[in-house]
Amino acid sequence: MLTNTGFPLGYGRRVLAEVDSTNAEAARIAKSLAGPEWILALNQTASRGRRGRAWRFPKGNFAGTLVLHPTETPDIVALRSFVASLALYDAFIACGVQAHCLALKWPNDVLLNGGKVAGILLESIGAGGSVGHLAIGIGVNLADAPAPAEVEVQAMRPVSLLSETGVAINPEEFLDLLASAYARLELQFTTYGFSPIRENWLARAAKIGEVITARTMASETVGTFETVDEQGNLVLKTTQGRVVIAAADVFF
Numbered sequence: 001m002l003t004n005t006g007f008p009l010g011y012g013r014r015v016l017a018e019v020d021s022t023n024a025e026a027a028r029i030a031k032s033l034a035g036p037e038w039i040l041a042l043n044q045t046a047s048r049g050r051r052g053r054a055w056r057f058p059k060g061n062f063a064g065t066l067v068l069h070p071t072e073t074p075d076i077v078a079l080r081s082f083v084a085s086l087a088l089y090d091a092f093i094a095c096g097v098q099a100h101c102l103a104l105k106w107p108n109d110v111l112l113n114g115g116k117v118a119g120i121l122l123e124s125i126g127a128g129g130s131v132g133h134l135a136i137g138i139g140v141n142l143a144d145a146p147a148p149a150e151v152e153v154q155a156m157r158p159v160s161l162l163s164e165t166g167v168a169i170n171p172e173e174f175l176d177l178l179a180s181a182y183a184r185l186e187l188q189f190t191t192y193g194f195s196p197i198r199e200n201w202l203a204r205a206a207k208i209g210e211v212i213t214a215r216t217m218a219s220e221t222v223g224t225f226e227t228v229d230e231q232g233n234l235v236l237k238t239t240q241g242r243v244v245i246a247a248a249d250v251f252f
């Protein structure tokens with residue numbers, strides 16, 4: 001259900017002119033929030049990406065974090081990266097992007113015409129073994145993308161929504177689409193569990209059935225991308241048999 005401002009009921013929304021990182025802001029304010037809250041920054045000065053990488057943020061792009069207060073165990077909480085990827089997919093469709101141009105890359109990138117248009121950084125905020133609060137940080141190249149030379153060698157080619165499709169949308173409009181899509185999928189996740197999310201994710205996955213490389217700091221595994229299991233792990237069929245991978249960077 002939407003409020004009369006077009007934002008999903010029960011979700012808070014704050015727009016900051018500038019912040020270091022919306023995920024850092026999420027960590028600062030999470031305890032003071034009574035419910036789910038979207039934090040959008042129109043300028044972000046210290047954007048962070050997965051695995052300690054920097055994330056380039058030119059003005060006009062989307063930098064937002066959803067703060068949640070989940071009560072499940074950490075392994076279930078982490079599956080929300082798939083919920084967020086699907087929400088991004090649906091938000092792009094709502095912007096007018098053709099479905100055949102979009103794909104989801106494990107664990108949680110969104111590809112547009114084969115290039116990376118959006119990334120997700122999931123961080124738990126809390127003490128001890130409990131998650132406490134969850135920050136789902138989302139960066140979307142709406143207007144501009146880094147030049148290939150600005151990202152790691154072998155990283156996916158960065159692309160922007162504007163350059164690939166001609167669709168011009170500002171971050172606040174994009175937030176409305178994303179927040180609606182996320183709220184619908186979050187309800188599906190908490191009601192029916194991971195199965196429907198997993199099926200929808202797999203139906204949109206890039207390179208299923210093809211040979212890919214999964215790389216961690218310690219090892220590299222080359223194999224056929226078989227599936228993503230019920231725990232969200234990547235499953236590769238290799239010459240040594242089935243390999244189940246919980247965390248890695250994937251290269252095509």
Ligand SMILES: O=C(O)CCCC[C@@H]1SC[C@@H]2NC(=O)N[C@@H]21
Nearest residue numbers: 021047048049050119120137139
């Ligand atoms: O490495 C990735 O693919 C994830 C990038 C996530 C970037 C977003 S922008 C909003 C939020 N705030 C941050 O500092 N990072 C995330």
